[in-house]
Amino acid sequence: METPTDIKARTSDCTLRVTWQSGHDSSYAFKYLRCHCGCANCVDESTGIRTLNPDDVPGAISIENMSLVGNYAVQFRWSDGHTTGIYSWDYLLRLCPCDECGGPKPFDRRLSPLGTK
Ligand SMILES: [Zn+2]
Ligand SMILES: [Zn+2]
Numbered sequence: 001m002e003t004p005t006d007i008k009a010r011t012s013d014c015t016l017r018v019t020w021q022s023g024h025d026s027s028y029a030f031k032y033l034r035c036h037c038g039c040a041n042c043v044d045e046s047t048g049i050r051t052l053n054p055d056d057v058p059g060a061i062s063i064e065n066m067s068l069v070g071n072y073a074v075q076f077r078w079s080d081g082h083t084t085g086i087y088s089w090d091y092l093l094r095l096c097p098c099d100e101c102g103g104p105k106p107f108d109r110r111l112s113p114l115g116t117k
Helices: 030-035 089-095
Strands: 004-010 015-020 025-029 063-069 073-078 086-088
Touching: 004 063, 015 030, 025 030, 025 089, 030 073, 073 089, 086 089
Parallel strands: none
Antiparallel strands: 004 015, 015 025, 063 073, 073 086
């Protein structure tokens, strides 16, 4: 499994930069990441449908703290007080918005989010 060698939350341009073992670099806007949260507060567990409305996420959202979860994921403390989202390496890689990875993944409330099942 691909794992990050470096993760940095840069408040200067509101992006999370992840460098992967393969040498691939991903950079995620904070809001993009926050909107793709797959936790039980953001996604209905029984239907798999996203309940989080991106319009409710502040544009100036930022990461106040992050901690590793085991060796497979990272958890963020967002400035809107949200702390329950866990982003596995696999999920982060699939969210990578670079051209090589197919561009930003669409945010659609009617669709199940990526990688929760
Ligand atoms: Zn969440
Ligand atoms: Zn990429």
